[in-house]
Amino acid sequence: MQIVYPPANYQTQSARIFILGTALPNGEVRVNGQVVSRSKAGHFAPSFALDVGLNVFRVSWQDIEQVIQITRLDATLVPAKAPSLLPESMVPVEPLACLPDEVICFSVIGTPGARVRVLIGGQIVTLAETDYHTQLPANQSLLTNQNQPRQLSQPGLYQGWTRFHKPEQLGQPRYQLEWQEQQITHLGQAAIEVLDPAQLSAVAVTAWQADARTGPGTDYARLTPLPQRTQATVTGRSGSWLRLDYGGWLSASHAQPLSLKLLPSPASVRSVACTERSGWTDVILPLTVPVPISVRQEADRFWLTLHNTVVQTDLIRLSEQGWVQSLTWQQQPNQVECCLRLKSPQQWGYCLRYEGSSLVLSLRHPPDQTPLIMLDPGHGGEASGARGLNGLPEKDLTLSLAQQVQERLLAAGLRVSLTRQADVSLSLQERTQLIESQLPSLCLSLHYNALPDDGDAEHTQGLSAFWYHPQSLELARFLLCSLLERLNRQSHGLYWGNFALTRPSVCPAVLLELGFLINPEEFEWIVEPQTQTQVAQALADAIVQWLHTA
Known part of the structure; x- marks a missing residue:
């Protein structure tokens, strides 16, 4: 056993x-x-x-x-004795900077039934007691159909908020608890500052493609990456994260301060040109300042938003037979939205960069007669991935399958590249760098599935596909439907998935989960030698068919 x-x-x-x-x-x-x-x-x-x-x-x-x-483990925090406050529960946790009149929230866990307040900047902020809080389950809970908000008991939870109307170094908050004529005070660790709107600092992005987030941390959703040289004004800070003037958050490690305090605002964009080169169309937008950007895709439309920008455009040049059919723009408060209509409803990839202060949007053309397919066998080396019920590691199965798919695609006349050819460690960054350097026509990352602890391994089966950029959606849908039909398997769903191997924008990229290693019946099906052959053939056929119809 x-x-x-x-x-x-x-x-x-x-x-x-x-x-x-x-x-x-x-x-x-x-x-x-x-x-x-x-x-x-x-x-x-x-x-x-x-x-x-x-x-x-x-x-x-x-x-x-x-x-x-x-x-x-019990997630409920309980003070050791009365009266007491738990220093590790004090919010804010990290140094905080905001603009005047923004809400600043405080919370702490302490002895239930007490009076708790925060002393800061000459204000007394009374915190109200509640005995529960609402928690959103982790993103993975969607895989087990348990993603609804949960009301969790938390005795002695005190919460409150306030605003400050003028710039000031407020220092660290003092949390004060009174209980049965006893009083204790704890000094919070997070210093708070209210910034002067007339003295804000500016930064430039130093990373090649810096992750922008909806909030100050990696557990917040991603926004369009900011190209190197992007400049923005800092309107807030939380720990090591900077809030930029357009609303996105950036790690301070990906930025350097600029000597000027406030950026000239807004930036201007004038003439726009489209130029053709082998396999690509470059859309060049000259700007006075490299501004933050956002991207949106939908069928044959590509939307590019330039934040902190005003249009002064009178001329736009398109190529007669180019990939871009039309380019229109609309001025909105503090931003410009450019809409590019493309020749085909299937988009094949894009990349963005600044050359000086000019933004270059490169749009990829459909592949030539011999497309390059990149296959990524998941995990490898020390990263074994999930394990089957007899201990068989996922990394062995994904490599074997990728090699069989490669053999069939080569026989069909396609070019094929594997991110790894052996049982070697390969980081996610190294895999994405291979995609960006080799520029495949499409990339498939091959995996087998598992579940979080609260899942039902005994009764969960099925294949699933994950996509991130809209240009990858129809590929993910087509591959999943083809595999389900050819292999007569259950579906575990088509998902938008924020994964390292679905995020590259230079080509359609899909991550496939080809069954659950932790389900007894499906594991037996997966390890059958004839199953690997059938899956490899079905996947290769689906890739070839999609390339012919896309």
Whole structure:
């Protein structure tokens, strides 16, 4: 008998856990005396509820028994004694800078039933007590259909807010709790500053394509990356993150201060030209300042928004037989929206860069007679990926499949490149750099699936496809539907997915999950030698067919 998951002395905040493993088909596998169902090959994946604290599971088969200890962690913070405040619960957590009249929020966990207030900048901010808070589950919860908001109990949670009307160095807030005629005070760690709108600093982007976010941290959604040399005014800070004047947030590590305090605003754009080169159309927009940008795609339309910009355009030059059919613009408050209508509803890739202060938008043409297909076998080396119920690592399956697909695509007359040809470690950054340097016509990242701890491994099967840029949606849909029909498998869904291997914009890029390694029946199907052959042929055929029809 072999237990693959969970590992020894495992800890989780999940309310459930699955136990994954295998044993010879004869006899019964029991967990705490309860017989669990198994596949024909003897694999099992039952789920069990977890109590807060230590949970012990005895897994037995014939005369073999393994003891699994799992600790469910309690996410509720409880003050050790009364009266008390928990310093680690104080919000804001990191140094904060904002503009006058913006809302500043405070919260802390302390002894229930007390009076709590914050002293800062000459103000007294009373915090109201509540005994619960609303939590949004992690993004992965969508895979288990458990993505609804949760009302979580949190005794002694105090919250409040205030505003400051003028620039000021407010310093660190003091949290004060009164309980049964006793009073305690804790100094918060996060210093707060209200910025002077007339003395804001400006920065330039130093990274080649800097991640812009909707908030100050990597758990916030991505916006259009900012090309190197982009300039913007800083209107706020949170820890090591900068809020830029157009609304996006940027890590300070990707920016350098400019000597001037405020940028000339707004920037101007005048004449616009489209030029053709082999495989690409370049749209060149001369600007007085390299401004933040946003991109939107839809069928044969490509929208480019120039923030902090005003139009002074009287002439736009298009190529007679070019990829861009028309270019129109619309001035909106603080920004210009340019709409490019392309020759085809299928877009094949784009990239953006600044040359001096001129923005160059490069739009890719359809591939030539011998498209280059890049296949990315997921994981590799020390990154084993998910494991099957007998311990088989995902990295071995993805490499074998990619090599078989490569063989069939070469036979069909296509060019093929693999991100790895052997069991070697390859970072996500190295994989995306290969895409950007080799410029394939399309890229497929091949994977096999698993679930978070609260998933139902025993009853979850299916294939799924993930896309990020709209130019990849129809490819993802076509491949998934083709595989489901050819292989007679269940669908686990078509997803918009913010993954490293779906984010490259230079070509349509799709990530495929080709079944669940942790489901007993589907794992048996996956490891059948004839299955790998069938999947490889079905995928190669679907790629060729899509290229002919796109």
